[in-house]
Amino acid sequence: MARPRHVVLLLAAVALAAPARGRDAYHKLLRGSPAPNSSVPESELSQRYWAAQAQASLAARLARPAVTGTARNVVMFLGDGMSVPTLAAARTLLGQRRNATGEETYLAFETFPTVGLVKTYCVDAQIADSACSATAYLGGAKANIGTIGVSANVPREHCTAAQLPHNHVHSIAEWALSDGRDAGIVTTTRVTHASPAGAYAHTSSRDWESDADIGDACAGARQQDIALQLVHSHPGNKFKVILGGGRREFLPNTTVDEEGTNGRRLDGRHLINEWQADKKARNVSYQYVWNRDQLIAASADLPEYLLGLFEGSHMQYHLEADSKTEPTLAELTEVAIRSLSRNKKGFFLFVEGGRIDHAHHDNLVHKSLDEAIELSAAVERAASLLAEQDSLLVVTSDHAHVMSLSGYTRRGGDILGPSDDKGDDGVPYMTLSYANGPGYRPHTDAGLRQDISKLEYRDINFAFPASVPLESETHGGDDVAVFARGPHHSMFTGLYEQNQLPHLMGYAACIGPGLHACHK
Ligand SMILES: *[C@@H]1O[C@H](CO)[C@@H](O)[C@H](O)[C@H]1NC(C)=O
Ligand SMILES: *[C@@H]1O[C@H](CO)[C@@H](O)[C@H](O)[C@H]1NC(C)=O
Ligand SMILES: *[C@@H]1O[C@H](CO)[C@@H](O)[C@H](O)[C@H]1NC(C)=O
Ligand SMILES: *[C@@H]1O[C@H](CO)[C@@H](O)[C@H](O)[C@H]1NC(C)=O
Ligand SMILES: [Zn+2]
Numbered sequence: 114m115a116r117p118r119h120v121v122l123l124l125a126a127v128a129l130a131a132p133a134r135g136r137d138a139y140h141k142l143l144r145g146s147p148a149p150n151s152s153v154p155e156s157e158l159s160q161r162y163w164a165a166q167a168q169a170s171l172a173a174r175l176a177r178p179a180v181t182g183t184a185r186n187v188v189m190f191l192g193d194g195m196s197v198p199t200l201a202a203a204r205t206l207l208g209q210r211r212n213a214t215g216e217e218t219y220l221a222f223e224t225f226p227t228v229g230l231v232k233t234y235c236v237d238a239q240i241a242d243s244a245c246s247a248t249a250y251l252g253g254a255k256a257n258i259g260t261i262g263v264s265a266n267v268p269r270e271h272c273t274a275a276q277l278p279h280n281h282v283h284s285i286a287e288w289a290l291s292d293g294r295d296a297g298i299v300t301t302t303r304v305t306h307a308s309p310a311g312a313y314a315h316t317s318s319r320d321w322e323s324d325a326d327i328g329d330a331c332a333g334a335r336q337q338d339i340a341l342q343l344v345h346s347h348p349g350n351k352f353k354v355i356l357g358g359g360r361r362e363f364l365p366n367t368t369v370d371e372e373g374t375n376g377r378r379l380d381g382r383h384l385i386n387e388w389q390a391d392k393k394a395r396n397v398s399y400q401y402v403w404n405r406d407q408l409i410a411a412s413a414d415l416p417e418y419l420l421g422l423f424e425g426s427h428m429q430y431h432l433e434a435d436s437k438t439e440p441t442l443a444e445l446t447e448v449a450i451r452s453l454s455r456n457k458k459g460f461f462l463f464v465e466g467g468r469i470d471h472a473h474h475d476n477l478v479h480k481s482l483d484e485a486i487e488l489s490a491a492v493e494r495a496a497s498l499l500a501e502q503d504s505l506l507v508v509t510s511d512h513a514h515v516m517s518l519s520g521y522t523r524r525g526g527d528i529l530g531p532s533d534d535k536g537d538d539g540v541p542y543m544t545l546s547y548a549n550g551p552g553y554r555p556h557t558d559a560g561l562r563q564d565i566s567k568l569e570y571r572d573i574n575f576a577f578p579a580s581v582p583l584e585s586e587t588h589g590g591d592d593v594a595v596f597a598r599g600p601h602h603s604m605f606t607g608l609y610e611q612n613q614l615p616h617l618m619g620y621a622a623c624i625g626p627g628l629h630a631c632h633k
Pocket of ligand 3: 396
């Protein structure tokens with residue numbers, strides 16, 4: 114083992130001896146003091162600082178007790194499109210907002226004891242969408258792209274195969290209900306969007322959120338739209354909390370919702386009223402809320418069933434949100450946990466930061482990173498409300514995106530700014546950029562790239578540069594991270610297929626189809 118170490122040291126020595134832009138054609142390392150507006154702490158100059166920090170971290174690992182009881186509660190957090198580079202950039206932004214250099218910061222869940230990696234491909238797709246991946250991480254089976262809660266026997270948009278019960282994939286939310294626990298969903302997207310729908314819907318198309326979307330495609334095939342399934346089918350009709358956006362999918366196109374959005378349904382059904390009528394018929398307490406004030410008021414005396422729809426479509430981006438009407442993801446998470454915690458047997462809760470993905474699709478880095486920071490705040494809130502001994506928290510993503518963090522910028526360099534370096538064309542480039550998307554900019558008349566450092570890149574709607582012009586930036590096929598805390602967290606280590614996640618959560622909680630393998 115000694116020999117390889119020597120080689121590494123030798124290479125390091127050569128790299129240090131080389132001039133900043135010297136003989137090593139591969140590493141044009143930049144020199145100089147830290148970037149303005151932040152300074153590297155003096156303590157970091159001493160190797161003793163780094164050794165002490167590493168030893169403290171080692172001691173914390175050694176002192177950490179094994180948590181091997183049964184998970185009464187499971188909360189799964191999903192950062193839609195929260196790739197590993199998104200995590201690195203978001204934690205740096207979080208630190209820089211606190212006037213630190215940034216890179217050394219941790220998002221709340223990045224301190225969890227176990228980290229793993231999952232492979233996100235789907236049965237018929239190298240790169241996943243949020244539908245087939247939701248079927249994997251909530252239902253335990255990989256499926257075809259665009260399909261939700263059905264096995265890969267069901268081709269996309271196939272009208273009859275999706276009706277066959279043996280093709281239905283049952284989610285961990287349903288496993289929890291079967292065990293007498295409660296279940297709920299929280300998202301910043303429409304509650305009928307692909308990720309949350311993975312908890313309750315069976316459909317061959319993620320696009321069929323209301324009956325208007327199905328149209329004539331499945332005439333006579335009795336395919337129910339996703340909103341109808343949530344209100345009237347098992348397990349959605351048993352969910353104690355449903356919080357997010359998407360009122361329009363529940364309302365007739367002849368009505369306008371509380372904030373002026375037109376309903377989309379063509380069947381004339383008012384599913385928000387029907388949800389209330391169903392609860393009334395079951396003689397259970399219930400409440401529908403549509404803004405933050407009502408949510409806060411309801412949380413003082415929670416009904417048994419709570420439906421909160423805060424927007425006609427997706428909830429507003431946190432950076433632009435009207436704080437009077439829009440609760441934060443952390444607030445939604447807290448209300449959901451307080452509601453579900455009343456069941457002594459426990460619960461399963463799904464919480465999605467769904468718009469990390471949307472902002473990436475538009476190359477809007479600042480909004481995407483801010484949404485990831487909001488997810489971190491929601492995890493932090495949950496971690497403070499639930500005991501490590503009986504509550505499993507799992508944080509992951511459904512698929513990656515194609516944002517990269519590049520260049521040799523100095524420590525503390527503005528994560529949202531240009532690199533310290535320039536291209537060989539003499540034109541600056543951004544530290545964060547995309548392989549594709551609407552941020553593509555044609556070259557100038559002189560045949561050069563546009564100088565983005567002269568553009569308004571601080572604007573939250575600035576589209577970061579992309580190499581290939583595309584109306585919507587694409588997902589990425591790289592692995593995504595999994596962070597776990599609580600009972601059996603160590604089971605989440607390693608590299609594995611995405612559909613293993615609910616099986617691991619089921620093992621820790623002793624629910625689901627694999628009870629023979631339960632640790633009890
Ligand atoms: C960061 O520094 C700016 C400018 O000095 C100051 O206005 C702001 O309050 C500081 N923020 C934090 C979180 O310390
Ligand atoms: C609602 O949909 C029906 C059926 O497509 C259509 O005839 C009607 O014009 C729509 N109404 C509104 C207000 O959009
Ligand atoms: C409905 O629930 C209330 C409170 O739990 C109970 O007092 C009442 O008898 C129930 N009514 C019916 C018809 O079951
Ligand atoms: C440094 O701070 C100044 C003044 O607050 C600000 O205008 C500038 O954008 C900051 N630069 C970076 C790299 O954050
Ligand atoms: Zn997406």
